[in-house]
Amino acid sequence: MTPERLLQALARTRASLDGSEVTLWWTGDVHSWAPGEPYRRLFGFEGVNVARLVEDEAPGTHQLLTREAAFYLDPVTREILETWEDKPVVHVWNDPANQRWRPFPVPMTELGDQVCFSLEIPLAYPSPLPVAQYPANSADDTYRALELFQFFAPASVLDTEAPSVPSSVSWTRMSPWLPWMEQGQRPGGLVFHCRGRKLGSYAEVPERTRAYIAAHHPEFAHAPEKWTEPNETSWTYFRRLNPPMDRPTDPPTG
Numbered sequence: 001m002t003p004e005r006l007l008q009a010l011a012r013t014r015a016s017l018d019g020s021e022v023t024l025w026w027t028g029d030v031h032s033w034a035p036g037e038p039y040r041r042l043f044g045f046e047g048v049n050v051a052r053l054v055e056d057e058a059p060g061t062h063q064l065l066t067r068e069a070a071f072y073l074d075p076v077t078r079e080i081l082e083t084w085e086d087k088p089v090v091h092v093w094n095d096p097a098n099q100r101w102r103p104f105p106v107p108m109t110e111l112g113d114q115v116c117f118s119l120e121i122p123l124a125y126p127s128p129l130p131v132a133q134y135p136a137n138s139a140d141d142t143y144r145a146l147e148l149f150q151f152f153a154p155a156s157v158l159d160t161e162a163p164s165v166p167s168s169v170s171w172t173r174m175s176p177w178l179p180w181m182e183q184g185q186r187p188g189g190l191v192f193h194c195r196g197r198k199l200g201s202y203a204e205v206p207e208r209t210r211a212y213i214a215a216h217h218p219e220f221a222h223a224p225e226k227w228t229e230p231n232e233t234s235w236t237y238f239r240r241l242n243p244p245m246d247r248p249t250d251p252p253t254g
Helices: 003-014 207-216 234-241
Strands: 022-033 040-055 062-073 092-094 099-101 108-111 114-126 142-154 168-175 189-198
Touching: 003 040, 003 062, 003 099, 003 114, 003 142, 022 168, 040 189, 040 207, 062 207, 092 234
Parallel strands: none
Antiparallel strands: 022 040, 022 189, 040 062, 062 092, 062 099, 108 114, 114 142, 142 168, 168 189
């Protein structure tokens, strides 16, 4: 398989080559870890990504235009949380969450009548939340996380002419404590463990989740129309809600 054919197969799996909107939905849980402490299931987690794949300027390259919303849930009732330990919960509202795709050797494993595309994405870059300005919300001036994706599709994805095929996804993420949890310099962090699938349409998103999006940010029911940057993340969104001019410059002493 050439890198070009592999990228087209991944594009059929993750989105649609005809530019139509594709909704990816997932559900799972968020676990905490910290030295000397037992693992804890802190939250349920459910999310939606609505994507549109369009051709980029260079031949054989694409833009994946997406918005992504995800919600922290009570681990037992699975209801969307508004507070946690008396702190307001800040849900995921990433607009945009875009990607540029070019041909590359996409890791692929053949699994009988299925194939699996594996993407391992280590992240390390200057944190939008410097510790000096956000001592209660950030433990490091470098943001570090690991995103592990597996996309499963029928083996026919490698030779079909269809623009899109049914698919499912597994996603694991290792990250620091979330800023709104106010864990400061406490060692440890979070592990997200989720699974989901490509839906037939946005209407298949669970009604509770569609209603929450409609009430708060209805634009997240659709993908962006054109490329914009930079991307939004949970950390940049928290910074927008809590500008640095409103933050203390030194860690609290009391």
